[in-house]
Amino acid sequence: MTATLEATPAHAGTEAAVRLTDVRKTFGHGHRAVTALDGIDLRVEPGEFVCLLGASGCGKTTLLNLIAGLDAPSSGEIALTTTRPAVMFQEAALMPWLTAARNVELPLRLAGVKRADRVARTTELLDLVRLRNVGDKRPHELSGGMRQRVALARALASALDGNNGEAASLLLMDEPFSALDAITRDVLQGELLRVWEATGTAVVFVTHDVREAVRLGQRVVLLSSKPGRVVQEWAVDGLTGADEAKAIEKINARLREVISSHAA
Ligand SMILES: Nc1ncnc2c1ncn2[C@@H]1O[C@H](COP(=O)(O)OP(=O)(O)OP(=O)(O)O)[C@@H](O)[C@H]1O
Numbered sequence: 464m465t466a467t468l469e470a471t472p473a474h475a476g477t478e479a480a481v482r483l484t485d486v487r488k489t490f491g492h493g494h495r496a497v498t499a500l501d502g503i504d505l506r507v508e509p510g511e512f513v514c515l516l517g518a519s520g521c522g523k524t525t526l527l528n529l530i531a532g533l534d535a536p537s538s539g540e541i542a543l544t545t546t547r548p549a550v551m552f553q554e555a556a557l558m559p560w561l562t563a564a565r566n567v568e569l570p571l572r573l574a575g576v577k578r579a580d581r582v583a584r585t586t587e588l589l590d591l592v593r594l595r596n597v598g599d600k601r602p603h604e605l606s607g608g609m610r611q612r613v614a615l616a617r618a619l620a621s622a623l624d625g626n627n628g629e630a631a632s633l634l635l636m637d638e639p640f641s642a643l644d645a646i647t648r649d650v651l652q653g654e655l656l657r658v659w660e661a662t663g664t665a666v667v668f669v670t671h672d673v674r675e676a677v678r679l680g681q682r683v684v685l686l687s688s689k690p691g692r693v694v695q696e697w698a699v700d701g702l703t704g705a706d707e708a709k710a711i712e713k714i715n716a717r718l719r720e721v722i723s724s725h726a727a
Pocket residue numbers: 490491497498499517518519520521522523524525526671
């Protein structure tokens with residue numbers, strides 16, 4: 464089950480959805496400089512679901528921001544096949560004065576998509592996240608889980624290239640369910656897997672929850688802290704029952720080891 468980054472020769476010839484080569488990120492200068500990430504090599508295949516796992520402060524958000532193009536690496540290379548990755552954060556950050564449907568439609572409007580196409584695509588996306596009946600509600604009228612579904616639909620809308628209606632080819636998610644209660648989180652994880660299967664998008668999902676990473680991901684990539692480095696990765700696709708439990712236990716043990724070696 465355990466694999467190293469080098470152990471993916473089957474994809475060597477194909478173009479990756481995301482490819483990071485020797486990426487380093489330092490914040491600040493001189494004796495105050497903090498190296499958040501160092502020597503990160505990572506490849507995510509088209510349509511692959513990868514979970515980035517690590518303790519608080521190990522650089523997960525920094526890495527996602529770099530992939531999203533929200534920040535630039537200090538050195539190294541980042542290559543994406545899409546120019547418009549979809550991004551979803553812990554907080555839904557919806558426009559409170561707009562209805563759910565208008566929130567989903569907003570990125571399409573900003574991209575200059577024609578009204579009839581916008582309406583059709585918004586309806587499709589609300590259907591995809593099972594919110595068709597609440598399109599006319601404002602964010603404060605929705606539950607936390609519903610707001611995150613709207614945020615997911617909006618993220619998918621923002622990733623469209625022009626008005627050709629193509630599904631997102633890369634979805635970047637930063638602990639999107641961590642503020643939700645356990646039952647809602649469980650439901651939303653299932654919904655996300657359904658949306659992933661329906662759209663065929665590649666997903667990079669940041670979490671500090673091993674159980675979540677193993678349930679969702681095809682591959683779990685563990686980062687160390689200060690600086691963040693890839694320490695190990697596991698293929699976890701399709702694991703259920705005892706195999707899933709064993710994987711969770713194994714990854715948890717390794718995560719604890721990484722945290723305690725950092726604390727020592
Ligand atoms: N803008 C910034 N300026 C200075 N240091 C920063 C900045 N952003 C992040 N850092 C530092 O980089 C390191 C990685 O931070 P990052 O937020 O990426 O970690 P994380 O793994 O996402 O943490 P958490 O799980 O707690 O959200 C931390 O030491 C943090 O203090």
